[in-house]
Amino acid sequence: MTATDGHGLRADAARNYERIVVAAGQAFEEAGSAVTLEEVARRAGVGVATVYRRFRNREQLIRAVFQHIVAAEIEPAMAVETDDPWRDLVSSLEATVEVLAGRKVVLAIARETRALDLESMRRFVATMDRPLRRAAEAGVVRPELVARDLAAVTIMALATVHPRDPGGADRKRYLALLIDGLRPAPTVLPPPSTPDVHGV
Structure with missing residues (x-):
């Protein structure tokens, strides 16, 4: 049985989500709106595909932050x-x-x-x-x-x-x-x- 959090996300997906959102918040504060989703992925230590799978665009990511x-x-x-x-x-x-x-x-x-x-x-x-x-x-x-x-x-x-x-x-x-x-x-x-x- 796969471990999930309270929102039904698998535990590893929930951890990735947290890493992405925290990294994005730090990146935006340090570098402003020019930060790319690729840079967020690098800072979060996840693949670019993982970021795009969770957030289709910058607006969704900022809302999540x-x-x-x-x-x-x-x-x-x-x-x-x-x-x-x-x-x-x-x-x-x-x-x-x-x-x-x-x-x-x-x-x-x-x-x-x-x-x-x-x-x-x-x-x-x-x-x-x-x-x-x-x-x-x-x-x-x-x-x-x-x-x-x-x-x-x-x-x-x-x-x-x-x-x-x-x-x-x-x-x-x-x-x-x-x-x-x-x-x-x-x-x-x-x-x-x-x-x-x-x-x-």
């Missing part, structure tokens, strides 16, 4: 729970921004190629739902907040990332400012656009 970042690095940060829901929410947002700040090239390529599809964004937003609900139940955030508000906070903080700030002082400063706006306030936020506008 983003999904892997969410699953391997962001979801675990969001899953951490202590007896302080506010601190958990803040920590998860800080961790998310730090992870994505280190993947600016991948994110830029994903936007350019439209690889960030509806399903990828829904999964990204969904990771933020539980820490937000816990904070809302504890009464430490605005009750009208929804998970996509946290996604917007993340995106706004990432907009302050720039090469002249390698230590991340600006993203930390403005993320703290944005997070402060999540606290309960006497005024209610204006409603968001309909979900169909962003698909989430």
Whole structure:
């Protein structure tokens, strides 16, 4: 009987998939969008045919890289729970921004190629739902907040990332400012656009 992972992939195929996606993420960050699937295969230590069998084009590969970042690095940060829901929410947002700040090239390529599809964004937003609900139940955030508000906070903080700030002082400063706006306030936020506008 062939060993499989939770997605029905044979164990060796799952390992190859992981190697390809990790190698692709590193290659894109180091060399930009010019990286070929052949170069990804070389870095992953697999045959070119293996890469093409799993990913028909660069867009599929970039989408897989983003999904892997969410699953391997962001979801675990969001899953951490202590007896302080506010601190958990803040920590998860800080961790998310730090992870994505280190993947600016991948994110830029994903936007350019439209690889960030509806399903990828829904999964990204969904990771933020539980820490937000816990904070809302504890009464430490605005009750009208929804998970996509946290996604917007993340995106706004990432907009302050720039090469002249390698230590991340600006993203930390403005993320703290944005997070402060999540606290309960006497005024209610204006409603968001309909979900169909962003698909989430």
